[in-house]
Amino acid sequence: MESQIKQLVQSYFSASDIDSIGVFDKRVIITLSKNLEMSEKVEELKQALSQLVPNYKISVVFTANKETSSFHPEEEKWSVPSIKKIIAVASGKGGVGKSTTAINLALALSRLGNKTAIFDADIYGPSVPTMLGYENQPVVSYDGKFVQPFETFGLKSMSIGSLIDRDTPLIWRGAKACGALQQLFNETNWGEIDVMVVDMPPGTGDIQITLSQKMKIDEAVIVSTPQDIALIDAVKGVNMFKKIGVPIAGIVENMSYYICEKCGARADIFGHAGAQVTAQKMGERFLGEIPLHVAIRENADQGTPIVYSQPESEYAKAYLKIAEQL
């Protein structure tokens, strides 16, 4: 469907007038050159699109000419010398629990005595502010140059979601997104950090590759659910990092099994051990499994991650076991 949508847009406007065409989760976001703002063809295109994909939300945004963009992130190296080690938490596929895993792992690393930070680089759906309970809180700067990281549960953090409106990043093209992330990463007052966990955008495209190289990621943790379809993407994730020379710390199986709260019986809803077998096949380390449990979801969604709110639970221990191996 994505290619049909793109073809349709391209049949209305020339390549030089189209800045980007994004299709995500039943949404189409098109950015066009500003000089088309008054064009009647825009309305015609919207109508044609709503016939092609009636249940999609369609947005058209106008941008200034490409030449005016001042972002040239490829020319600059990112570096914050006070951060000793950077671990990316990544997944080939979205929605597998990458952010939940990243946050709980960061909290577990902190509990093991490391000065820990989490950097939310997920431009497609930043969720760290929600999961750490500071959504809608403004970013603070004391000197007008550097911003203060948020500090919650002993964890320092900064999120691209705190910088921009939730919907904005979707329309950024690669260079712009990387430029904004670079600025946020470099201009946060991190202080001494033993280990930083990065919640990466899902997928294995240009943005992920650029980010990994610019941030000088030391190693990557790949999160997958046990289904084959998720594992195919996990393999892609492993291969992407290998190709650019980032060592794989290992694979985590999330939503691995379910324990019934009432009867204690275990159910392997999405199958089981798929990630372990895949890790073995690829010669990568299997770091462990995280059960599917409503307490993990509720605590993540309400800003009290389980490693903090239920530190003695079996679920918190599952994250700690993984953190110990890192």
Ligand SMILES: Nc1ncnc2c1ncn2[C@@H]1O[C@H](COP(=O)(O)OP(=O)(O)OP(=O)(O)O)[C@@H](O)[C@H]1O
């Ligand atoms: N082990 C788990 N048990 C129960 N719920 C979970 C578990 N892991 C994640 N979830 C829930 O699944 C949903 C998706 O998780 P999360 O947002 O961490 O995924 P993600 O891979 O970061 O997604 P996205 O690609 O959208 O960023 C959330 O509501 C989260 O609370």
Ligand SMILES: [Mg+2]
């Ligand atoms: Mg996420």
